[in-house]
Amino acid sequence: MATRIFGSSIKRREDPKLITGEAQYLEDIQLHGMVHAAVLRSPYAHANIRSINVEEAKAVDGVIGVFTGKDFEELPALPCAWQAGGVDNNANTPRVLEIERVTFTGAAVAVVVAENRYIAQDAVGLIEVDYEPLPVVVDAEEASQKGAPQLHENAPGNICMDWACGQEEGTEAALEEADVVVKQRIKNQRLIPTPLEPRGAIAQYSPASEEYTVWMTSQAPHVMRLLMTAFVFGIPETKMRVISPHVGGGFGSKIFLYPEYCLVAALAKKVGRPIKWMETRGENYVATTHGRDHISDIEVGVKRDGTVTALKVKTYANLGGILSTIAPGIPTTLYGRMLSGVYKIPNIYCQVLGVYTNTAMVDAYRGAGRPEATYLVERVMDLVANELKMDPSELRRKNFIPADAFPYEPADDILAGLKYDSGNYEAVLDRALEVTDYKAFRQEQEKARESGRYLGVGFSSYIEVCGVAPSAWVGVGGQGWGAGLWESANVRVHLTGQVVVTTGTQPHGQGHETTVAQVVADELGIPFEDVIVQHSDTLGTPFGYGTYGSRSAAVGAVAVYNSLQRIKDKAKLIGAHMLEASIDDVIYEDGKVHVKGAPTESKTIQEIAGQAALAYDLPEGMEAFLDDTAYYDPPNCTFPFGTHMCMVEVDRHTGQVDIQRYVAVDDVGRVINPMIVDGQVHGGIAQGVAQALWEHGVYDESGQLVSGSLLDYAIPKASFLPSFELDRTETPSPVNPLGVKGAGEAGTIASTPAVVNAVMDALSPLGITHIDMPLTAERVWQAVQQNGNGG
Amino acid sequence: MYPFNFEYHKASSVSEAISLLNQHDGAKVLAGGHSLIPAMKLRLSDPGVLIDIGKIDDLHGINASKGAVTIGGLTTHSDLAASIVVPIGLSETAGTVGDQQVRNRGTIGGSVVHADPAADLPTMLVALRASFHISGPTGNRTVSAEDFFTGMFETDLEDGEILTAVEVADEQSGTGSAYSKLFNPASGYAMVGVAAVVTVASGKCTEASVVLGGLTPSVMVASSVADSLVGVKLEETSIAAAAEAVQNDLGSDVLGDIHASADYRRAMAPVYVRRAVAAAVERAG
Numbered sequence A: 001m002a003t004r005i006f007g008s009s010i011k012r013r014e015d016p017k018l019i020t021g022e023a024q025y026l027e028d029i030q031l032h033g034m035v036h037a038a039v040l041r042s043p044y045a046h047a048n049i050r051s052i053n054v055e056e057a058k059a060v061d062g063v064i065g066v067f068t069g070k071d072f073e074e075l076p077a078l079p080c081a082w083q084a085g086g087v088d089n090n091a092n093t094p095r096v097l098e099i100e101r102v103t104f105t106g107a108a109v110a111v112v113v114a115e116n117r118y119i120a121q122d123a124v125g126l127i128e129v130d131y132e133p134l135p136v137v138v139d140a141e142e143a144s145q146k147g148a149p150q151l152h153e154n155a156p157g158n159i160c161m162d163w164a165c166g167q168e169e170g171t172e173a174a175l176e177e178a179d180v181v182v183k184q185r186i187k188n189q190r191l192i193p194t195p196l197e198p199r200g201a202i203a204q205y206s207p208a209s210e211e212y213t214v215w216m217t218s219q220a221p222h223v224m225r226l227l228m229t230a231f232v233f234g235i236p237e238t239k240m241r242v243i244s245p246h247v248g249g250g251f252g253s254k255i256f257l258y259p260e261y262c263l264v265a266a267l268a269k270k271v272g273r274p275i276k277w278m279e280t281r282g283e284n285y286v287a288t289t290h291g292r293d294h295i296s297d298i299e300v301g302v303k304r305d306g307t308v309t310a311l312k313v314k315t316y317a318n319l320g321g322i323l324s325t326i327a328p329g330i331p332t333t334l335y336g337r338m339l340s341g342v343y344k345i346p347n348i349y350c351q352v353l354g355v356y357t358n359t360a361m362v363d364a365y366r367g368a369g370r371p372e373a374t375y376l377v378e379r380v381m382d383l384v385a386n387e388l389k390m391d392p393s394e395l396r397r398k399n400f401i402p403a404d405a406f407p408y409e410p411a412d413d414i415l416a417g418l419k420y421d422s423g424n425y426e427a428v429l430d431r432a433l434e435v436t437d438y439k440a441f442r443q444e445q446e447k448a449r450e451s452g453r454y455l456g457v458g459f460s461s462y463i464e465v466c467g468v469a470p471s472a473w474v475g476v477g478g479q480g481w482g483a484g485l486w487e488s489a490n491v492r493v494h495l496t497g498q499v500v501v502t503t504g505t506q507p508h509g510q511g512h513e514t515t516v517a518q519v520v521a522d523e524l525g526i527p528f529e530d531v532i533v534q535h536s537d538t539l540g541t542p543f544g545y546g547t548y549g550s551r552s553a554a555v556g557a558v559a560v561y562n563s564l565q566r567i568k569d570k571a572k573l574i575g576a577h578m579l580e581a582s583i584d585d586v587i588y589e590d591g592k593v594h595v596k597g598a599p600t601e602s603k604t605i606q607e608i609a610g611q612a613a614l615a616y617d618l619p620e621g622m623e624a625f626l627d628d629t630a631y632y633d634p635p636n637c638t639f640p641f642g643t644h645m646c647m648v649e650v651d652r653h654t655g656q657v658d659i660q661r662y663v664a665v666d667d668v669g670r671v672i673n674p675m676i677v678d679g680q681v682h683g684g685i686a687q688g689v690a691q692a693l694w695e696h697g698v699y700d701e702s703g704q705l706v707s708g709s710l711l712d713y714a715i716p717k718a719s720f721l722p723s724f725e726l727d728r729t730e731t732p733s734p735v736n737p738l739g740v741k742g743a744g745e746a747g748t749i750a751s752t753p754a755v756v757n758a759v760m761d762a763l764s765p766l767g768i769t770h771i772d773m774p775l776t777a778e779r780v781w782q783a784v785q786q787n788g789n790g791g
Numbered sequence B: 001m002y003p004f005n006f007e008y009h010k011a012s013s014v015s016e017a018i019s020l021l022n023q024h025d026g027a028k029v030l031a032g033g034h035s036l037i038p039a040m041k042l043r044l045s046d047p048g049v050l051i052d053i054g055k056i057d058d059l060h061g062i063n064a065s066k067g068a069v070t071i072g073g074l075t076t077h078s079d080l081a082a083s084i085v086v087p088i089g090l091s092e093t094a095g096t097v098g099d100q101q102v103r104n105r106g107t108i109g110g111s112v113v114h115a116d117p118a119a120d121l122p123t124m125l126v127a128l129r130a131s132f133h134i135s136g137p138t139g140n141r142t143v144s145a146e147d148f149f150t151g152m153f154e155t156d157l158e159d160g161e162i163l164t165a166v167e168v169a170d171e172q173s174g175t176g177s178a179y180s181k182l183f184n185p186a187s188g189y190a191m192v193g194v195a196a197v198v199t200v201a202s203g204k205c206t207e208a209s210v211v212l213g214g215l216t217p218s219v220m221v222a223s224s225v226a227d228s229l230v231g232v233k234l235e236e237t238s239i240a241a242a243a244e245a246v247q248n249d250l251g252s253d254v255l256g257d258i259h260a261s262a263d264y265r266r267a268m269a270p271v272y273v274r275r276a277v278a279a280a281v282e283r284a285g
């Protein structure tokens, strides 16, 4: 083929459906006889449930049933599938409906099933719950102190787990020896994921076959089925089918098993009718998982020449009132182990206290652990540069892991045996400096300062980890993940040469149908249009762990690739047979099997597929059809990297930050579809910038979510942002044959520190070195005031 | 996010709307629905009966004649933002409301009757000394914008009345109007919104009207600022000095929330006053 389809920016084939409104989201699905559920949620952040009176609610016309936790006593609490590795986890997880106690505002305590959702909602308002309010704590550090209200009997001091990585002694010693030690407390505020589509589920139960069908807004339908059947319902997984229809964004919040999904399934059986539950935005804010929420104390040791020798971190990770599905894994494996960043830091020690507080569950949110790590490391580099009066780009360069050091094992086993796969960190920094014309900016900045204007530039030289694997490393014996992390694919070449691929991962906005088809078309040498990709239904797709952690390309697409190799091998056998040639004399090229040196003596893959399906003349003993299923468990993770630079102007009169330029140079390995990668990076940057400047999940002292709606939670608007300038280098990953690394989270991970560093750079003449996020106008203005230069 | 039950009626004339309003206790008029419907969905408002006035022709359109501009109550923020006959400060203000979708639906009538303390249009309309035309069961009346706003979400409008139009004077040459706003990054509403209207003759300010919204429970007329501007040659230093006088106008009832504390808003008031006045002066020519 003239131009390779792998690597070309073809338009997303999923868009026409989405743009024209044809795509079916959960809310679009209507089943015959379907009823609706509405959930009553606790108005208290911490309370005992004394009693619940449902009589008045039951009496409402159109109400089919009202249920409380006692009606589901036989169902155990939900599983926590990723407990922090190597330590005790004092796990407490939600029940389908809480029975005795609630530990956060928004916990589900009762449910109404009614003919329509308006009636259901009216009746919810009539349920009377007698609560005994208990003392509340919302801050993770406070919760871990003596005398704090206690949330769970099995978690003294509200500690879920006390986990550490790296070498404590070596790090202490290196800090002692360091020429300069910089200390800082750094907060990474709570965020609310805010997918456009909230969560929902529909369930149907067949008494005849004893089978459940559950539609849900999920990033991982196979895992949902496994957790629900094996851990909650105690039935064979074959008795449940889970389908994710089109999912309107997740950002991690739709990976998890939530009480309501199980509740809806259980209700479908109890009520004997199909049932739908769709949360409101208000419920999405209080009852769907939140992200981040770390308080960290850091100490970094450096030599006078800028060589970083030690990094010590203690982090309080707020996990919420109760554990979400993979909550403890995020601030441990995906955070602590990434604290070396792109730097040679010989000594690192990180202690993480996972703490229960009376807040919503905290779990993976786009980037999941890596944004928190990157934010610390990249703030640290600027704090050090400032202290040593070094240029931040030069300090970074000095500490970079050199390009010839890969595969590289960072800081004394901090990655627990894994290695950074490949990288060239100077190349992306140099490219970013060139694109931004850094030197010229510094001159402009100097001039602006003379006229009282504060311009700043911020760097973020990041690394992240995608396609987390291998199962033996991440699993129960290692990092505590209670499952595998391989991925699967089935490839079937039908009689006419049309290819159907089914995958264990599924999109919720990423464009799998396009990129996977590109891989297939490229590999088989067939038209893109001849490939379709099916997903999102446990019926008809092989088991897969789902879409998160930027793993669909680095793991899922590789499974597809591996299947294709075996399909090609079989096609060669059939082709050779059809050509009456020896298998050693034929090759597969451009969609054909041909005799070496004689390209015209060939059979197309379509002809071969036809023969494979009709099977009247196959090689002796060969099974019919071109059909293969692969399960791919990567030998290592992949490690994308890049340098982002942000340029800002700070209005010293108001504290407003204006982003003037944003340049991202990413390296996500080989790129299957540059346009899709750009789209992922754009969205990611917007989210990361929003953390730096605007978003903040705020609880008051009584555990009420003050930022409980979009009126008070500031998601980024397009008008707040400049047009991003994207560039990239391509360093293939040696981990997988596609050379891909993953691109779904890089933008979010990189951008937050770039923006904060830019603002601190702008304010550096005032001696301001750190302000905690979000850098609202007021916080920046206050810092300016306190540093005596309000002007 | 699901409202209580309500009845829906559609009115085809102002008189029909008024009679429907008076037939149904607690009924509310539905204009753009961009304040009322969210409140109903949050179950903060339970009107029981909605009277849709969207199709009443008399309430649409902007007409300029004889030195006055009459703006129909159903004029959307987008139409206002695009209008070249209304004072430039008013179209500027309308252009800062929410986002494009909100501006395409939300109306001037709805905005002033809702009287959200963080709304934008009330501030500018008081500064422009607009008058509001009201129809009710007993006939028509006109009230000045300043008298109309009586408190947080409170106005002079009686039950059963409809705001039919807003009237402002034509902007004469020598007069400039401008709006300067500190946005709430979440909602887009004003945390501080300053409307300034100034008239300049032979280099000096002859008339000034400066009004603040967003930071007090209801629109606040900054008469100290206006007094300091009048009679003065308007340049950077004199404007800045006059802007500082806003502290005399602000009482103890400055609002604060997680986005901006009362102290911060108070500190921002003179900054935004300065910016609005400077822009208005420039437009006055």
Ligand SMILES: Cc1cc2nc3c(=O)[nH]c(=O)nc-3n(C[C@H](O)[C@H](O)[C@H](O)COP(=O)(O)OP(=O)(O)OC[C@H]3O[C@@H](n4cnc5c(N)ncnc54)[C@H](O)[C@@H]3O)c2cc1C
Binding pocket: B028, B029, B030, B031, B032, B033, B034, B035, B036, B037, B038, B073, B074, B096, B097, B098, B099, B102, B105, B106, B107, B108, B109, B110, B111, B112, B113, B114, B116, B118, B119, B120, B121, B161, B162, B163, B164, B187, B188, B189, B190
């Ligand atoms: C996302 C979002 C962002 C927004 N941002 C801003 C912002 O930045 N600045 C800002 O100022 N506003 C903002 N708004 C509010 C917006 O301007 C509304 O449109 C406006 O406040 C109400 O106008 P409406 O036509 O939608 O009125 P409705 O919601 O239909 O009605 C509001 C109230 O006024 C009454 N009413 C309406 N018209 C009349 C009439 N002619 N006579 C008598 N009573 C009447 C109704 O009965 C109701 O009580 C925002 C709204 C949204 C949803």
